[in-house]
Amino acid sequence: MADFYYLPGSSPCRSVIMTAKAVGVELNKKLLNLRAGEHLKPEFLKINPQHTIPTLVDNGFALWESRAIQVYLVEKYGKTDSLYPKCPKKRAVINQRLYFDMGTLYQSFANYYYPQVFAKAPADPEAFKKIESAFEFLNTFLEGQEYAAGDSLTVADIALVASVSTFEVAGFEISKYANVNKWYENAKKVTPGWEENWAGCLEFKKFFE
Numbered sequence: 001m002a003d004f005y006y007l008p009g010s011s012p013c014r015s016v017i018m019t020a021k022a023v024g025v026e027l028n029k030k031l032l033n034l035r036a037g038e039h040l041k042p043e044f045l046k047i048n049p050q051h052t053i054p055t056l057v058d059n060g061f062a063l064w065e066s067r068a069i070q071v072y073l074v075e076k077y078g079k080t081d082s083l084y085p086k087c088p089k090k091r092a093v094i095n096q097r098l099y100f101d102m103g104t105l106y107q108s109f110a111n112y113y114y115p116q117v118f119a120k121a122p123a124d125p126e127a128f129k130k131i132e133s134a135f136e137f138l139n140t141f142l143e144g145q146e147y148a149a150g151d152s153l154t155v156a157d158i159a160l161v162a163s164v165s166t167f168e169v170a171g172f173e174i175s176k177y178a179n180v181n182k183w184y185e186n187a188k189k190v191t192p193g194w195e196e197n198w199a200g201c202l203e204f205k206k207f208f209e
């Protein structure tokens with residue numbers, strides 16, 4: 001069983017948990033208390049010098065970056081390639097969505113909410129505009145399609161579900177974006193591990209209270 005260093009509230013950790021569930025991989029979950037600095041201890045730095053969670057250690061093979069872990073789990077353990085199809089074009093669109101999720105959508109969350117939550121800084125309206133434009137992009141990507149990268153569930157949906165649910169608990173109004181809203185309501189029903197994701201979101205929500 002692979003060791004999995006995580007926190008339940010962390011969005012990238014939740015996307016790995018949902019992906020593991022989707023491919024039927026059991027994780028040996030190891031809570032890593034960031035507030036106590038456990039990620040900076042020499043024993044963890046030996047595993048992941050970048051000291052981020054999620055970190056997976058599969059039979060001695062250490063990997064971090066949630067979307068890379070998602071792809072690894074599907075390629076190594078998926079019974080089919082449906083979550084990350086081998087077709088170059090399908091895969092390219094999934095990769096685009098994953099990079100969008102990491103570099104644009106989730107980044108807009110971090111830029112706007114993290115300073116408020118972790119440094120009690122005032123809200124930055126310019127950073128909020130970036131969230132709105134990210135949601136507008138996602139809304140456009142989802143025009144006329146049921147899933148993030150085509151007509152079936154992939155790792156792109158799972159990564160985006162983790163991010164969008166984090167926006168939901170932060171109080172961001174998703175319903176303004178009709179295609180995103182429709183996709184998200186369906187994704188809640190069909191994404192394996194959604195319940196655990198939501199439980200983690202509620203943990204994260206405590207930072208906003």
Ligand SMILES: N[C@@H](CCC(=O)N[C@@H](CS)C(=O)NCC(=O)O)C(=O)O
Nearest residue numbers: 010011012051052053054065066067
């Ligand atoms: N892009 C990374 C982000 C990972 C990340 O920043 N994780 C946070 C927790 S949500 C963390 O480990 N922070 C501690 C640190 O960077 O030292 C991923 O998707 O895995």
